[in-house]
Amino acid sequence: MPLLPWLASTISRRGSPAAVVTTAGNPDTHVILRGGRTGPNYEPSQVTKALDLIAGTGLPRRLMVDASHGNSGKDHRRQPVVAASIGEQVAAGEAGLTGVMLESFLAEGRQEPGPPATLTYGQSVTDACMDLGATAAVLDGLAAAVRTRRAPAPAHTW
Numbered sequence: 001m002p003l004l005p006w007l008a009s010t011i012s013r014r015g016s017p018a019a020v021v022t023t024a025g026n027p028d029t030h031v032i033l034r035g036g037r038t039g040p041n042y043e044p045s046q047v048t049k050a051l052d053l054i055a056g057t058g059l060p061r062r063l064m065v066d067a068s069h070g071n072s073g074k075d076h077r078r079q080p081v082v083a084a085s086i087g088e089q090v091a092a093g094e095a096g097l098t099g100v101m102l103e104s105f106l107a108e109g110r111q112e113p114g115p116p117a118t119l120t121y122g123q124s125v126t127d128a129c130m131d132l133g134a135t136a137a138v139l140d141g142l143a144a145a146v147r148t149r150r151a152p153a154p155a156h157t158w
Contacts, residue, residue, distance in 0.1 A: 030054065031063040032101065035070020042071045042082050044089055051096040064099035067138075068127065076103055076110075076128040083138045087145035095149070100142060105129040 008021050031054055033041045041050070042065045055061040065071065065086050072078035079102060090097050106122025108131035119125070130138065 030059050032066055033063060033071070034066040035072075037070075040071045040073075040082070042067070042085055044085075044094075047089060047094065047097065054096075061096045062098040063096060064101060065097065066101040068101065068103040074128070076108070076130050079103065079130055080134060080138050080141075083142060087141050090142070090145040091148040093149055102135060102138060103127045103129040104132070104135040106132055108134070 008023075010019050010021050013019075031050060033047065033050060035041050040046075047063070047065070050063055051061050054063060065082070067079040067082040067086065068074070068076065071082050083100060083102070086097060086100055103124070105124045107120055108123075108129065110124045110126065110128040111120055113119075113125045123129075
């Protein structure tokens, strides 16, 4: 399947906001499930439906899931719950789940931008994030799920 070209508005190298970037496409993924107005979309039935729709277009059957944003209800403390569901699907053999997006920083939560002297070092000024410890635990769980998916099937003993 050839890659599909993609255009995006962005900020130019000089800082002006009117640049358009063209890429040849992304060979690894075409869809990121982020959740939305109707709620989360990371559960197995929703992932399977999205993967089937992707495959139906002739694109590779794979996608990423954003554990933050709409899938966590914009609550950074729910990201481990979302990631655990993704991990369960991976461990069960779902090969179409190829990536996960996490909001992570050194310190948990977020803060309003302000003078540098008033900011907490390592805490986000944009989206609320998991801290490093929570992130490490989530990544350990996802790595274990991948090891399970990659493990050879047990031999039959008749």
